[in-house]
Amino acid sequence: MEQSKKYFSFEGDNSAVFVDNAEWLLKLNYIDMLREIGADMSVNRMLSFECFKSRWEKGLTFLELNYMPMQAYDFLHLYRTKNIVLQLGGDDQWANILAGADLVRRKEGKTAYALTIPLLLKADGTKMGKSAKGALWIDKNRTTPYEIYQYLRNTEDSKVAEYLKRMTFLSLEEIAKLTEFEDERINYAKEVLAYEFVKLLHGEEDAIEAKRQSEAAFLGSSDDLPTIKLNLVGNEPIVDILVLASICKSKSEARSLITAGAIKVNERTVITFDEGITNVEQQAKTFVLHKGKKNHLKVNY
Structure with a gap:
């Protein structure tokens, strides 16, 4: 919520409000929910959407099948409790949002709206930020x-x-x-x-x-590189330091990068998994970790 204050106003009569759908979904009785909305949601229509078509050929789980009704119920609940008539989302959510708008029309006899925005995709068609490392966060403590x-x-x-x-x-x-x-x-x-x-x-x-x-x-100047202070003894393997410095998510990833020759400490390439920092680097109490050609981090300890 703290990061969102830059983009939303939380003051005044029309202030933004954060809600957690667990507040109402966890209280639902499944049988009661089926009775209320089950007859108003067509499985044939659900399966006509591309998001289900693509999964149908690979195998559609019951969990996935329930996602649309649950999200549609969210829209209905928010309409009833907060008079929400427009839901926005990425264009991969078009079918789910549309199902909610349709459910509002069927249950309340009112018009609700869906608005979607094209996703940011990379050249290979994958979602931006969904790399092996993970998503890009607006919280600078998660992604600097x-x-x-x-x-x-x-x-x-x-x-x-x-x-x-x-x-x-x-x-x-x-x-x-x-x-x-x-x-x-x-x-x-x-x-x-x-x-x-x-x-x-x-x-x-x-x-x-x-x-x-x-x-x-x-x-190649280390003076202005992003810097981290670690509590090191000096005899830790580079594998451990890579994880401590959040350059790698796991020791397994660190070992894979070392095997590929993608890890350097200062100007030397790390070759073995048990390799640590040198005596010179220990005396200097500082060194630069390089992950490939584009990720560099200065470590002080």
Whole structure:
């Protein structure tokens, strides 16, 4: 909720309200719910939506089949208790939101509305932020401004113009100028995208700092790199340090990256799983961890 205060007003007569659907769903008697909405939801219609068609061929579970009725009931409950007549969501939720609007019409005789927004997709068609590492969070304690900056700085060339249009307030004329070239000059447009979005999300100060850290990583200077302070003894394996520094989610991931030659400490490539920091690095009480060519973190201890 704290992060949402930048985008929603929680004061006044028409203030935003956060609700948890567990407040009403957990109290539902399943038989009673079936009696109330079961006759108003057509299984044939549900299966006509693409979200069910694609699962039907691979195997549709009873849990998945219940998702639409539950979300539709959410819309009905919010209409009854808070007079909600419009539900917004990503376009992958179109069928579920539409089912709720239809349920409001059938049960209450009133008109409700659905509005969906196209998802941000990567060039390969997968959802933006749904990588192996996980989603991008607006909470800077979950995903730092630098991490978001680097993520967008590495956007595929073919998606830069779309992201600039959807994730910044730059004019169409500015975006056209930034993306008119399809060679290495597109990299400047990526920097603008990363900077403008971080500024929009976290403010100009964080955007400037993220840009400085990114440039430091590219130019090889450790002074402006993102930095973390760890409570280390000095004899820990690099595998453990990678997890402690949140560069890797697990030791298994760390070992896989080491096997692939993707982990460096300062300028040396980590080769073995039991390898630790050197005597020189212990004496300096600082070193830089590199994960591939794009993720760099300065560690002090």
